[in-house]
Amino acid sequence: MMLRIDCLRAIYSDLEKCLVVTIMGALPAELQSLGHRPNFFYLQHAMGLASSTGLGLALCLPHQKIVVLDGDGSLLMNLGTLSTLARYKPRNFVHIVFDNESLLSVGGFPTATSTGTDLEGIARAAGIPQTCSVRTVDDFASAARRAISSEGLQTIVAKVEATGPKAFITDLGLLENRFQFRRHIQSLAAKSR
Amino acid sequence: MPVSLENSKLIYRGLKGCGIRLLSALPETWLVHLIQIAEDDPEMRLVRLAKEEEGVGLSAGAHFAGVKSAMLMQNHGFLAAINGIVSFAHLYKIPLLMLVSYRGSFGERDPWQTQGGNVTEPLLRAMNIPYSCLDASASVEKRIAQAHTLAESSLQPVALLLTRDLMWGE
Numbered sequence: 593m594m595l596r597i598d599c600l601r602a603i604y605s606d607l608e609k610c611l612v613v614t615i616m617g618a619l620p621a622e623l624q625s626l627g628h629r630p631n632f633f634y635l636q637h638a639m640g641l642a643s644s645t646g647l648g649l650a651l652c653l654p655h656q657k658i659v660v661l662d663g664d665g666s667l668l669m670n671l672g673t674l675s676t677l678a679r680y681k682p683r684n685f686v687h688i689v690f691d692n693e694s695l696l697s698v699g700g701f702p703t704a705t706s707t708g709t710d711l712e713g714i715a716r717a718a719g720i721p722q723t724c725s726v727r728t729v730d731d732f733a734s735a736a737r738r739a740i741s742s743e744g745l746q747t748i749v750a751k752v753e754a755t756g757p758k759a760f761i762t763d764l765g766l767l768e769n770r771f772q773f774r775r776h777i778q779s780l781a782a783k784s785r
Numbered sequence: 786m787p788v789s790l791e792n793s794k795l796i797y798r799g800l801k802g803c804g805i806r807l808l809s810a811l812p813e814t815w816l817v818h819l820i821q822i823a824e825d826d827p828e829m830r831l832v833r834l835a836k837e838e839e840g841v842g843l844s845a846g847a848h849f850a851g852v853k854s855a856m857l858m859q860n861h862g863f864l865a866a867i868n869g870i871v872s873f874a875h876l877y878k879i880p881l882l883m884l885v886s887y888r889g890s891f892g893e894r895d896p897w898q899t900q901g902g903n904v905t906e907p908l909l910r911a912m913n914i915p916y917s918c919l920d921a922s923a924s925v926e927k928r929i930a931q932a933h934t935l936a937e938s939s940l941q942p943v944a945l946l947l948t949r950d951l952m953w954g955e
């Protein structure tokens with residue numbers, strides 16, 4: 593089985609030109625271990641709302657590519673987001689769901705994807721125009737790269753192992769991250785003016 | 786339907802006057818006109834939600850993008866959005882302009898609205914959310930502008946309760 597950190601490493605350079613929103617806990621710790629960038633926003637609570645935040649960004653910044661790095665537990669907590677995304681179909685939105693079948697960041701409790709719930713199937717049935725599931729780093733990297741470099745709303749479900757870093761707290765303050773992210777977006781707007 | 790079209794227009798004008806360009810909404814009876822006006826306005830991006838809590842994320846994304854937004858919901862929708870408000874808007878200092886129809890208060894005939902009516906103001910107070918009731922057409926536009934100004938300067942959620950006196954003409 594593949595590791596999420598290897599997936600992140602594989603697309604790390606492709607994320608440079610995107611605005612990236614992540615869920616809390618293990619995933620942002622992994623991404624920060626590869627190197628924080630001002631275009632990364634880590635939503636370190638409010639489970640489920642990373643994708644809604646991405647939708648707000650995507651609708652307001654149609655010329656920016658938005659990448660949301662979601663988790664199975666977080667998405668299961670806000671399944672309605674898939675129907676809202678599908679309703680507005682932002683063409684600049686890539687929704688990556690790392691499905692480790694677990695609430696890893698609170699100690700590893702199995703989620704319903706471990707007993708058969710199919711998040712790609714739910715996304716497709718919600719009306720997300722392009723969906724796929726991937727199980728190898730190569731497949732993940734090519735699917736994610738294709739999605740990032742093309743137009744259209746896509747959900748990629750990446751089946752990964754339920755392992756991650758030991759600790760999740762980094763020295764990046766929540767507010768520091770938030771203000772830096774907004775300022776970064778303002779600087780993009782200033783550049784394109 | 787005795788929902789006041791005139792006062793709905795007034796509220797909408799107040800929102801437009803603040804430069805609101807994105808409105809997230811989940812309907813209830815009192816909000817029908819407001820949502821329709823937003824839908825018909827090419828300058829407004831109306832986002833119809835499945836659950837009100839999504840609106841916190843949408844408004845945060847809009848704020849990061851430099852776009853002014855507001856949330857339209859009923860008080861039970863506010864209840865459904867509370868974790869998002871605390872764990873995102875408060876934690877990350879996100880300005881939210883929340884327009885909340887105040888069901889279940891004096892004059893309410895629907896039994897199912899009454900519990901939510903009881904807890905709306907106590908919850909707003911417990912959460913330290915500045916709020917004000919919109920109850921007279923004369924002060925609507927000014928108060929919306931003031932609420933918006935406070936949300937933007939304090940970087941926090943601010944609520945306006947849309948009351949029966951304003952929204953419902955019987």
Ligand SMILES: Cc1ncc(C[n+]2csc(CCOP(=O)(O)OP(=O)(O)O)c2C)c(N)n1
Nearest residue numbers: 617618639663664665666694695696697698
């Ligand atoms: C409303 C709410 N309930 C519970 C939690 C505790 N919690 C924090 S992270 C997390 C698990 C997230 O799971 P997932 O999205 O699958 O990501 P993973 O941790 O597996 O990477 C939980 C349950 C929370 N933060 N908020």
